[in-house]
Amino acid sequence: MIQYQISPLNPNSHIFEVLLSFNTSPNQSYTLALPAWLPGSYMIRDFAKNITEISAYDSNNQVIELTKVDKQTWSLQANTEQVQVRYQVFAFDLSVRTAYLDSQRGFFNGSSTFLQVVELVHQPCELIIEPSTLAEHKHWQVATGLTRAKETEKFQFGRYIAEDYQHLIDCPVAIGLFDCTEFTIEGVVHHLVFTSKHYGDTQRLADDISKLCQHHINIFGEAPFKEYWFITHLQANGFGGLEHKNSTILQASRFDLPNPQHKAKELSEDYRTFLSLCSHEYFHAWNVCRIKPKEFVPYNLQQESYTKQLWAYEGITSYYDDFSLFRTGLINFDEYLAIIAKNATRVNRGAGELKQSITASSFDAWTKFYKQGPDAVNNIVSYYAKGAIIALWLDLTIRDKSNNQYSLDTLMRELWIHFGRTNTGTTEEDFINIANLLCGEDISSAFKHHLYSAERVDLSHELAKYGVEIQKQKFKKLNSLDTISTDNYHGYLGAHYKAQPAGLTITQVLENSPAANAGLAVNDILIAVDDLKVTEQSLQGLVDHLPANSEVTCYYFRDDQLLSSTLTVIDSPLAGIAYKVTDQALVQRWQNIIPNG
Numbered sequence: 001m002i003q004y005q006i007s008p009l010n011p012n013s014h015i016f017e018v019l020l021s022f023n024t025s026p027n028q029s030y031t032l033a034l035p036a037w038l039p040g041s042y043m044i045r046d047f048a049k050n051i052t053e054i055s056a057y058d059s060n061n062q063v064i065e066l067t068k069v070d071k072q073t074w075s076l077q078a079n080t081e082q083v084q085v086r087y088q089v090f091a092f093d094l095s096v097r098t099a100y101l102d103s104q105r106g107f108f109n110g111s112s113t114f115l116q117v118v119e120l121v122h123q124p125c126e127l128i129i130e131p132s133t134l135a136e137h138k139h140w141q142v143a144t145g146l147t148r149a150k151e152t153e154k155f156q157f158g159r160y161i162a163e164d165y166q167h168l169i170d171c172p173v174a175i176g177l178f179d180c181t182e183f184t185i186e187g188v189v190h191h192l193v194f195t196s197k198h199y200g201d202t203q204r205l206a207d208d209i210s211k212l213c214q215h216h217i218n219i220f221g222e223a224p225f226k227e228y229w230f231i232t233h234l235q236a237n238g239f240g241g242l243e244h245k246n247s248t249i250l251q252a253s254r255f256d257l258p259n260p261q262h263k264a265k266e267l268s269e270d271y272r273t274f275l276s277l278c279s280h281e282y283f284h285a286w287n288v289c290r291i292k293p294k295e296f297v298p299y300n301l302q303q304e305s306y307t308k309q310l311w312a313y314e315g316i317t318s319y320y321d322d323f324s325l326f327r328t329g330l331i332n333f334d335e336y337l338a339i340i341a342k343n344a345t346r347v348n349r350g351a352g353e354l355k356q357s358i359t360a361s362s363f364d365a366w367t368k369f370y371k372q373g374p375d376a377v378n379n380i381v382s383y384y385a386k387g388a389i390i391a392l393w394l395d396l397t398i399r400d401k402s403n404n405q406y407s408l409d410t411l412m413r414e415l416w417i418h419f420g421r422t423n424t425g426t427t428e429e430d431f432i433n434i435a436n437l438l439c440g441e442d443i444s445s446a447f448k449h450h451l452y453s454a455e456r457v458d459l460s461h462e463l464a465k466y467g468v469e470i471q472k473q474k475f476k477k478l479n480s481l482d483t484i485s486t487d488n489y490h491g492y493l494g495a496h497y498k499a500q501p502a503g504l505t506i507t508q509v510l511e512n513s514p515a516a517n518a519g520l521a522v523n524d525i526l527i528a529v530d531d532l533k534v535t536e537q538s539l540q541g542l543v544d545h546l547p548a549n550s551e552v553t554c555y556y557f558r559d560d561q562l563l564s565s566t567l568t569v570i571d572s573p574l575a576g577i578a579y580k581v582t583d584q585a586l587v588q589r590w591q592n593i594i595p596n597g
Contacts, residue, residue: 007130024078031118035301038111043370047112048072054087096242096249105176110169145247196234200257211328243284280321288313294425310362315387337579344577350377374522396462401439467586474572483576491543492572503527
């Protein structure tokens with residue numbers, strides 16, 4: 001068994017110390033390596049850059065030479081029957097991906113913290129989590145999905161067990177003072193852990209999230225874990241999540257949680273978004289953590305692993321994250337249509353969908369999606385957002401062609417039975433073949449067209465069969481995706497921005513828009529238009545009062561240079577999407593298919 005011991009050595013300097021011990025054969029070489037990326041986040045992270053000190057010793061406490069092989073790999077020659085490697089990790093990234101330590105809390109993903117002994121990768125691992133020695137941390141606890149040793153109680157520091165290295169790094173660990181609420185579904189205990197101060201209604205959180213968990217378990221027919229951990233880093237501002245087999249790490253604002261002072265149980269947009277995030281990451285426990293592309297079986301974490309299938313793993317998951325909110329009664333159908341319409345608007349407003357297919361977006365996730373440049377809105381398409389649209393097309397198509405006997409639920413359960421349970425990687429053809437069987441006819445041509453063409457996905461025909469009409473609408477405001485159905489004039493610039501103490505920083509410029517034609521670019525700071533100082537309110541007021549096709553002078557800083565150009569304000573294009581119910585009886589056919597309990 002390989003043993004790891006981790007200690008919060010110096011919280012104020014953000015240093016964890018790790019002691020790695022393993023048995024060796026004398027005179028044999030061993031390779032130590034840290035992953036370059038972690039599953040679910042498709043970008044080379046180079047975690048090894050955070051190792052600040054490293055040394056190795058034999059069983060006689062004599063120094064063993066470590067040879068650096070590349071940016072994340074070391075080799076050593078064993079001369080006794082055991083080796084110890086001691087190293088320090090700088091932990092100051094409060095994201096869901098890496099590691100963090102300060103006087104308030106600690107957190108680490110094993111992929112950024114634990115060196116792998118390459119020659120012993122399949123051996124079981126033991127992790128000893130040591131408490132801080134500081135008196136003010138005496139009440140700190142541990143939250144992790146790792147298997148507890150018999151003598152280790154839940155939330156205790158102590159000894160934890162992993163089947164192998166992959167299992168070890170799939171179970172992130174949080175330490176600190178927690179607020180934790182539990183609920184049980186299908187015999188599985190679920191933990192809601194919050195690692196910082198909050199004011200949320202934890203009972204309502206448990207009630208609402210438990211409905212989403214039950215929904216997902218019903219789809220797949222079983223829970224493939226004995227317990228599950230929702231571990232949330234609460235901050236002033238933040239959003240994100242990363243899936244693991246029996247846990248997820250989330251980021252949220254401390255005020256995203258439901259307000260206990262609101263007894264009417266209204267669902268704020270921020271809380272709805274948090275529930276959708278929980279739903280998304282929980283669905284991933286099946287879809288990508290266990291059902292996964294063949295390119296990920298097994299994972300190669302030393303370099304990029306390319307696949308064209310992320311549209312299915314993120315897109316289908318994105319479809320269910322909001323759909324489950326409707327199905328469980330947390331939102332009504334009109335609210336659900338508004339959510340998916342905004343997603344369609346996000347895809348439709350830019351030209352990226354017309355330049356990049358969804359399979360190309362999946363394949364190029366490592367660069368074009370995870371390292372988005374200022375041109376992203378014009379040149380790439382999100383495999384999350386468009387993937388969810390394709391998932392909707394697939395769901396409605398299966399329902400229609402099977403006379404509502406089957407749905408996307410059925411496809412996902414078949415994938416679970418044949419691929420997830422058996423740890424068999426999927427191919428694109430597996431999705432298509434199962435869809436063909438459920439439809440009772442060959443839909444391969446249409447399916448592949450959606451996957452490989454750089455074209456809009458027109459769902460008007462499919463939605464009409466279920467009583468929903470697609471409407472093209474104008475943008476209601478300048479800096480928003482909200483749309484409106486009206487013949488009235490609504491000024492449009494084709495730029496999005498963030499307010500600054502002096503002016504507006506441009507964050508997006510749509511291709512061929514008035515802002516683009518005026519020469520505005522991402523990171524420009526717009527300071528005046530038509531000789532008026534610019535704020536979000538003043539710019540909106542100005543375009544609301546100007547007639548269509550008005551030409552005004554705008555002033556902006558690019559770096560430290562003041563520039564000016566002519567900006568033409570036009571009426572909003574019909575680039576927004578809205579969905580309207582036209583036949584309640586047909587809509588009922590869509591709503592009635594729910595996962596079996």
